[in-house]
Amino acid sequence: MSHQHTRLAVVGYGYWGAKHARVLSSVPGVDLVVVDNDPGRREEARWGCPNADLTGDLAAALDFVEGVVVATPPRTHGEIAHRALRAGKPVLVEKPLATSTSVARSLVDTAAEHGVPLMVGHTFEYNAAVWKLREMIHSGELGRVLYIDTARLNLGIYQNDVDVIWDLAPHDLSIISFLMGERPGSVAAWAHRSVGARHADVAYLRLQLEQSLIPAFVHVSWLDPQKVRRVTVVGDRKMAVYNDLLDEDRIRIYDIGVDSTDPGEPVDTPAMPVTYRTGDIVSPHVVFREPLLVQDTHFIDCVRTGERPSTPGESGLDVVRVLSASDAARKSGHEVAVREEHGLLDGRQVLLARAQLGGTPS
Ligand SMILES: NC(=O)c1ccc[n+]([C@@H]2O[C@H](COP(=O)([O-])OP(=O)(O)OC[C@H]3O[C@@H](n4cnc5c(N)ncnc54)[C@H](O)[C@@H]3O)[C@@H](O)[C@H]2O)c1
Structure with missing residues (x-):
C-alpha cells in the first residue's frame, strides 16, 4: 500500500466506531473525521482520537473525505451509506449491511450506479x-x-x-x-x-x-x-x-x-x-494480526485504488437475505428457502426503499 494521503470519515463513535477510529488513525497517511450526532460521543472522540476532526454534520464531512466507514446502529446504515455513495464516496458499512433485503439491495445497486466500492464489515x-x-x-x-x-x-x-x-x-x-x-x-x-x-x-x-x-x-x-x-x-x-x-x-x-x-x-x-x-x-501456528486492522487497511486500499473489496456489498446482501429468511422461518415455524426476494415482495419495494432513503426512483 502506498503512503498517499487519504481522508476518511468514521460515522458513529460508539463501542465499535471508536475501534475503527483507533485502527484507522494508526495507518500512515490517513486523516480522520469523526461524525456523531451525539455531542457526548464527540467529546469522547476528542480524548480518544485527538488528531481527528469532529462534526455532527455528515453532509459537511462528505465534502472533504474520500471514503466513509459507517458504524452506527443497523437501522441507520441504509440512509447514511446511501448519502455517502450518492456523493461518490467508497463506503464500508458495519454488519449487518442493512435491516431489510430491499435496503441492502438498493445499496448494492447505488454503489454500482455510482461506480464506487461498497464493502461490508464481515470482520471474521x-x-x-x-x-x-x-x-x-x-x-x-x-x-x-x-x-x-x-x-x-x-x-x-x-x-x-x-x-x-x-x-x-x-x-x-x-x-x-x-x-x-x-x-x-x-x-x-x-x-x-x-x-x-x-x-x-x-x-x-x-x-x-x-x-x-x-x-x-x-x-x-x-x-x-x-x-x-x-x-x-x-x-x-x-x-x-x-x-x-x-x-x-x-x-x-x-x-x-x-x-x-x-x-x-x-x-x-x-x-x-x-x-x-x-x-x-x-494446534497449528497461526500468525495473527488484528482482524479489524486487516479489514480497514483493505478498505483504505479500495478507497485509494477503486478495487472491489473482498467482502463486497453483495456479501452483505447475502447475509441480510439469510437473516430475513430466518425472520420468516420464525414466524412460520417452518424451514424457509433463502431467496432473492426475502424481505422484498417485488421490485416496487426496492424503489420504495430508495425513495424513502432520498434517492431517485429510477
Ligand atoms: N464487526 C464487529 O465485530 C462489530 C462489533 C460490534 C458492533 N458492530 C457493529 O457496529 C455498529 C455500531 O455498533 P455499536 O455497538 O458501536 O453501537 P453504539 O450504539 O455503541 O454506537 C453507535 C454510535 O452511532 C451514533 N449515531 C447514531 N445515529 C447516528 C447518525 N445518524 N449519525 C451519526 N452518528 C449516529 C450514536 O450516537 C453512537 O455514538 C453496528 O452495526 C454493530 O452491529 C460490529
Whole structure:
C-alpha cells in the first residue's frame, strides 16, 4: 500500500466506531473525521482520537473525505451509506449491511450506479484463524465436512434496534459461507425473548448449504453466563475447533472420528453400530494480526485504488437475505428457502426503499 494521503470519515463513535477510529488513525497517511450526532460521543472522540476532526454534520464531512466507514446502529446504515455513495464516496458499512433485503439491495445497486466500492464489515473474513480453518477444509485435511456448529454467547449488549440474530449471527453466517464457499439455501429458526419487551435474546438457526446440503447450526445469545466464541467443523477424518477467546491455540485439530460399522442388519443385533478412532490433538501456528486492522487497511486500499473489496456489498446482501429468511422461518415455524426476494415482495419495494432513503426512483 502506498503512503498517499487519504481522508476518511468514521460515522458513529460508539463501542465499535471508536475501534475503527483507533485502527484507522494508526495507518500512515490517513486523516480522520469523526461524525456523531451525539455531542457526548464527540467529546469522547476528542480524548480518544485527538488528531481527528469532529462534526455532527455528515453532509459537511462528505465534502472533504474520500471514503466513509459507517458504524452506527443497523437501522441507520441504509440512509447514511446511501448519502455517502450518492456523493461518490467508497463506503464500508458495519454488519449487518442493512435491516431489510430491499435496503441492502438498493445499496448494492447505488454503489454500482455510482461506480464506487461498497464493502461490508464481515470482520471474521479478515481473521487469520478463519483463513487457516478454510485452508484445512479445502485441502481435505478434515475429510468430508459432516456439519458446522457455531456458538456466540455471553452476557451481551442488548441492542435497541435489532434482535440477537441480526446482531450476532451475521458473523457466523459470513464465516460459514467463507469457509465452505457456498451460501445457505434454507434456514429454520427458533428464538426467545427472556428479558424486556423488545427483542429475542436467545436463538438457534439451522442452515442447509445451497449445493453440498451440509447442515450448519448457529447458536447466539445475549443471555448466557459464559462468553463463548466458537466455530466447530466436524469432518469424517478430523474435527477442528476455533476458539476466538484463546490467545494461543485458537485452532485445535482433533484427529478423532467415528466410523459406521452398521451392516444394515436388524436393529436388535448386539454389535455396536460404530467404531471410534482417537489420535492427537494439534494446534497449528497461526500468525495473527488484528482482524479489524486487516479489514480497514483493505478498505483504505479500495478507497485509494477503486478495487472491489473482498467482502463486497453483495456479501452483505447475502447475509441480510439469510437473516430475513430466518425472520420468516420464525414466524412460520417452518424451514424457509433463502431467496432473492426475502424481505422484498417485488421490485416496487426496492424503489420504495430508495425513495424513502432520498434517492431517485429510477
Ligand atoms: N464487526 C464487529 O465485530 C462489530 C462489533 C460490534 C458492533 N458492530 C457493529 O457496529 C455498529 C455500531 O455498533 P455499536 O455497538 O458501536 O453501537 P453504539 O450504539 O455503541 O454506537 C453507535 C454510535 O452511532 C451514533 N449515531 C447514531 N445515529 C447516528 C447518525 N445518524 N449519525 C451519526 N452518528 C449516529 C450514536 O450516537 C453512537 O455514538 C453496528 O452495526 C454493530 O452491529 C460490529
